[in-house]
Amino acid sequence: MFTIVAYLLSGLLLWGGVGMLLDHLFGLHFLVVIGFLVGLVSAMYLIYLRFIRPQ
Amino acid sequence: MNASILLASGGFVSPGSHDFVFKPVFGTSILFTKPVFQAILAAILVAVFFLISSKKAAVVPSRAQFFGESVYSFVKKDLGEDIIGHEFMKFVPFLFTLFTFIIVNNIFGIVPFMQFPTMSRFGFPVALMIFTYVIYHYVGIRKHGLGKYLKDIAFVPGVPKWIYVILTPLEIATYFIIRPFTLAIRLFANMFAGHLLLLVFIMGGDYMLHNSMVLKIMSPLSFGFGIGLTFFEFFIECLQAYIFTLLTALYIAGAIADEH
Numbered sequence: 001m002f003t004i005v006a007y008l009l010s011g012l013l014l015w016g017g018v019g020m021l022l023d024h025l026f027g028l029h030f031l032v033v034i035g036f037l038v039g040l041v042s043a044m045y046l047i048y049l050r051f052i053r054p055q
Numbered sequence: 056m057n058a059s060i061l062l063a064s065g066g067f068v069s070p071g072s073h074d075f076v077f078k079p080v081f082g083t084s085i086l087f088t089k090p091v092f093q094a095i096l097a098a099i100l101v102a103v104f105f106l107i108s109s110k111k112a113a114v115v116p117s118r119a120q121f122f123g124e125s126v127y128s129f130v131k132k133d134l135g136e137d138i139i140g141h142e143f144m145k146f147v148p149f150l151f152t153l154f155t156f157i158i159v160n161n162i163f164g165i166v167p168f169m170q171f172p173t174m175s176r177f178g179f180p181v182a183l184m185i186f187t188y189v190i191y192h193y194v195g196i197r198k199h200g201l202g203k204y205l206k207d208i209a210f211v212p213g214v215p216k217w218i219y220v221i222l223t224p225l226e227i228a229t230y231f232i233i234r235p236f237t238l239a240i241r242l243f244a245n246m247f248a249g250h251l252l253l254l255v256f257i258m259g260g261d262y263m264l265h266n267s268m269v270l271k272i273m274s275p276l277s278f279g280f281g282i283g284l285t286f287f288e289f290f291i292e293c294l295q296a297y298i299f300t301l302l303t304a305l306y307i308a309g310a311i312a313d314e315h
Contacts, residue, residue, distance in 0.1 A: 002237070002302060010233040011225055042221045049211045049222075 004047050011043025012036055067262045070254035075175060075247070093173045097159040105155075130154050130300070138304040139311070146307055149190065153183065154300040157242070161292035164250055165285050172292065175246035177239070180299075184239035187303045195310030204310075238302055245295045249288045256281035 019035020022028070077088040085091075108123035116124060130151045135143035157174065164172030174180050195204045208230050209223045260277035263270035 002305075003234075006229050006233045006237055007225070009237065010229040013233070014225055014228045015221075038221065039225070042225055045218075046211065046222055046225060049214065053213075 004051070007043045007047055007050075008040065011039035011046075013039070015039030015042065067259070070251060070258055074251075074254055089171060090173045090176045090179065093163050093169060093171065094160060094179060097156055097163065097173065101152075101155045101159055126155065127151060134300055134304045138301070139308045142311060146304070149186075150300050150304055153186075153303060154296055157183070157299055158293060158296035161246060161296055162289070164246065164292060165253075165288055170253075172246040172250055174242050174295075175250050177243050180239040180242040183242075183299070184235050187238065187306065188235045191303070191306040191310045194307060198311045234306065238299065242295050242299050245291060249291055252284055253281060253288060256284060 015038045016032060016036040019032040019038075022035075023031045077090065079085065079087040080089065080092065081087055104119070105123055105127075108117075108119040111117070112120060131143075131147050134150050134154070135147045139146055160173040160179070163169045164175070192204075198204075199207065209226050210219060211222060211226070214222070256277050260274045260281060263274035263277060
């Protein structure tokens with residue numbers, strides 16, 4: 001359970017952070033949202049791969 | 056409005072992070088503050104209690120021996136054997152020390168005249184987290200070898216290659232940054248918030264007691280909440296010590312598991 005929260009958190013922070021950084025570099029405003037979405041989706045996919053598929 | 060202005064006008068000073076900063080007991084070094092002495096005292100208490108309770112081990116146990124053995128067998132069975140598996144025995148000393156040290160330090164938060172949970176200073180959970188962090192990576196690397204251990208963490212098997220671009224940074228961030236920090240922050244934040252909650256109700260009750268008649272009548276309510284929350288805090292303090300040890304055991308189990 002705690003591992004799932006850790007995955008979601010790191011997905012949001014990492015890819016949201018990358019989006020924010022790219023926004024800052026290019027002077028845009030929407031990449032951070034895309035970053036959050038990518039992070040969330042990839043975290044959920046990872047949770048599926050690690051916990052649901054092996055069973 | 057800041058605290059000193061409120062204090063000057065006789066208003067209520069709300070408890071905040073300034074209540075967690077202690078002046079050194081002697082000298083000027085931050086190594087001589089109350090939380091540091093509490094941590095040392097906790098280490099001494101744990102060591103002395105378990106030395107005494109196990110020294111005169113008898114077939115018919117004394118009360119102290121029975122209590123010590125219950126705690127030990129709880130950590131050994133529920134946190135060691137059930138989670139780590141057949142190699143659990145070499146981790147039991149670490150898990151046991153971690154559990155007893157944290158629980159004693161947490162319970163200092165509601166012991167009269169101490170009433171400060173050591174773990175609500177961020178440095179203490181971080182120090183414990185570093186132990187856990189080093190140990191679970193070390194046993195993982197020793198069991199699988201550095202290359203295979205990192206490969207198991209970074210690459211989930213059975214997905215198209217291009218997805219690794221997204222997933223691998225995520226796995227590395229989770230294992231090396233997010234996991235240890237959430238471990239330390241969970242313990243710290245629970246102790247910090249719990250202590251703050253007690254401060255609000257008890258200092259609030261005290262303030263109301265020295266105020267107008269209406270507030271005087273209301274103040275037992277605040278004290279009542281304070282007492283109730285103290286019992287609740289006891290529960291949280293035990294629970295957080297358990298969770299910290301449980302997660303340490305889970306991380307070790309994950310590191311030495313045959314496949315992730």
